[in-house]
Amino acid sequence: MKRFLEFTVRQAMEGKAGELKEALVGVEVFDRPAGYDPRIDPIVRVEARRLRQKIDEYYTSEGALDPVRIEYAKGGYAPTIARASAPPPDSARMPANAIRSVLVLPFSSLGSGPDQEYFSDGLTQELIHAFTRVNGLRVVAWNTSVRLRGKPAQEPGVNEQTQADVIVEGSVRRQGDRVRVHVQIVEAHSGYYLWTETFERTMGDLFALQEQIACSIASVLRIQLTAPAAARPNYSVAAHDFYLRGRHEWFQRTERSLRNSIALFERAIQEDERCAPAWAGLADACSLLADYGIEPTAHAMEEGRPAALRALELDPSLAEAHTSLGFIQSFVDWDWTAAEQSYRTAIALNPGYVTAHFWYGLDLLALQGRFDEARSEMDIAMRLDPLEPVIVEGGAYLSMLSGDYEAAEASYRKLIAGAPHFAKFHTGCGRTLWAMGRFEEAIEMLEAGRGLSGDVPSVLGALGQVHAEAGHEAEARRFLARLYEMAKARHVPASCVALVHVGLGEHDEALAHLERGVERHEMPLNQMKVHPGYRDIRGNPRFQRMLVRMNLVAG
Numbered sequence: 001m002k003r004f005l006e007f008t009v010r011q012a013m014e015g016k017a018g019e020l021k022e023a024l025v026g027v028e029v030f031d032r033p034a035g036y037d038p039r040i041d042p043i044v045r046v047e048a049r050r051l052r053q054k055i056d057e058y059y060t061s062e063g064a065l066d067p068v069r070i071e072y073a074k075g076g077y078a079p080t081i082a083r084a085s086a087p088p089p090d091s092a093r094m095p096a097n098a099i100r101s102v103l104v105l106p107f108s109s110l111g112s113g114p115d116q117e118y119f120s121d122g123l124t125q126e127l128i129h130a131f132t133r134v135n136g137l138r139v140v141a142w143n144t145s146v147r148l149r150g151k152p153a154q155e156p157g158v159n160e161q162t163q164a165d166v167i168v169e170g171s172v173r174r175q176g177d178r179v180r181v182h183v184q185i186v187e188a189h190s191g192y193y194l195w196t197e198t199f200e201r202t203m204g205d206l207f208a209l210q211e212q213i214a215c216s217i218a219s220v221l222r223i224q225l226t227a228p229a230a231a232r233p234n235y236s237v238a239a240h241d242f243y244l245r246g247r248h249e250w251f252q253r254t255e256r257s258l259r260n261s262i263a264l265f266e267r268a269i270q271e272d273e274r275c276a277p278a279w280a281g282l283a284d285a286c287s288l289l290a291d292y293g294i295e296p297t298a299h300a301m302e303e304g305r306p307a308a309l310r311a312l313e314l315d316p317s318l319a320e321a322h323t324s325l326g327f328i329q330s331f332v333d334w335d336w337t338a339a340e341q342s343y344r345t346a347i348a349l350n351p352g353y354v355t356a357h358f359w360y361g362l363d364l365l366a367l368q369g370r371f372d373e374a375r376s377e378m379d380i381a382m383r384l385d386p387l388e389p390v391i392v393e394g395g396a397y398l399s400m401l402s403g404d405y406e407a408a409e410a411s412y413r414k415l416i417a418g419a420p421h422f423a424k425f426h427t428g429c430g431r432t433l434w435a436m437g438r439f440e441e442a443i444e445m446l447e448a449g450r451g452l453s454g455d456v457p458s459v460l461g462a463l464g465q466v467h468a469e470a471g472h473e474a475e476a477r478r479f480l481a482r483l484y485e486m487a488k489a490r491h492v493p494a495s496c497v498a499l500v501h502v503g504l505g506e507h508d509e510a511l512a513h514l515e516r517g518v519e520r521h522e523m524p525l526n527q528m529k530v531h532p533g534y535r536d537i538r539g540n541p542r543f544q545r546m547l548v549r550m551n552l553v554a555g
Helices: 002-013 022-030 043-059 114-132 142-146 158-162 203-221 237-250 255-271 276-291 297-314 319-331 336-349 354-368 371-384 389-401 405-418 423-435 439-453 457-469 473-486 494-503 507-519 523-527 541-549
Strands: 068-072 079-083 101-104 166-175 178-187 193-202
Touching (some): 002 022, 002 043, 002 068, 022 043, 101 114, 101 158, 114 142, 114 166, 114 237, 166 203, 178 203, 237 276, 276 297, 276 319, 276 523, 319 336, 319 354, 319 523, 336 354, 354 389, 354 523, 371 389, 389 405, 423 439, 423 457, 439 457, 457 473, 457 494, 494 507, 494 523, 507 523, 507 541
Parallel strands (some): 101 166
Antiparallel strands (some): 068 079, 166 178
């Protein structure tokens, strides 16, 4: 290919581009004999395809800043040689002190096999994590970044969706014991390459490699990394590798992926029990299994609480661990004051950690009825992670909890239009329509969500309550029977059954189920103070006593 490139470029520079036919290239470059027939021997076509691919890769990596570009049109052998686009004048470029927002796109994996994607994703997440600790710098969160996978920084719409000042992108090649990372920084509004560099280390030097890349980018952007952001982990690379795999699974947020993540976090801990992020990840996975009603709260917290405490013991500066503990302190212990302090500590340690803002806003402030404060935290989360469906749906759900049903409906319908296959958008909209008294529309929307998610207990409970209040008693009792049947084989939160009884006007039965759920500290019951599903029994003394026990109202 080197001979191919040199010969064809020299021919073009000498004004002989028109002579560059397949037969000539075969003789001059590939030493084929006179009379060479390309129809029999396709080597020129094959190598030309390889050369075009290599040149394309070069100009998107090491050659991004080259002043001259060489290109080959498909099917041709004469190169086009031209100057690259001139950079914008200094007056049009952004001054370094104007950089307030960074988007790190998922690094592409150039390794063999799709199973290497977790490694390049993990490196991207580590860079995001390093920069989230910089005060005053908005870093677009991983969940939004991953939805832009494969899109070049210059593609229209990337900057509009994220409002970033600069974009970091790159590639990772892992071969045997060596890792090669190419990184480049692009000015978002102009598409001009500010910097490009290639780094190479052994796997044993992985943490030093991550530190070197982060510090190099920080130097280019003229930002100051805090000491914890640049500090190297004190645990093994093998443990870190399993931790990255675990977070890759955790971000999928399905029952299967959460269980897979637990196994991977536990493997990371087996490799090196000093791996504090793996302990925090284990706590988060156990918490979500309980929060989603997949596992009983007590069972999930048998591992979740000690894992969060162990993470903090190993690394008190780890924002993820404070966030993990805050979730448990609020949802399990009902110690809302301690939980608020944990969330605030996490945010102080890492202002860009989106999960801390999200859980603090929606799962603590909103559940206490502090809606204005909750909205402030949710706005921060949505600015950090504007394309993450879970975050955006949380904003609509907050509107529903606060009683702004029109705003909630408008948000949900916009979300459904953009992502019609996301079940929670439909079920959230169905709940909102029910709260507005539009029962038939609510049933239609909840059934649409059920069709996407399957028979999830919370959706069946919502359908049962809506049918009951719409006057469809027989249908409501069918849903109630289905929930009782499901409870024989799996965990069904008490709230799901209780809400159907509320709809049927059977308040004593509903309260009895809720009281049993409170005894078990079931997580979904933390919404009782503000969720409209309980409005018909909120004034009941038994209900109020439960709120007092959960520390949601004063005794």
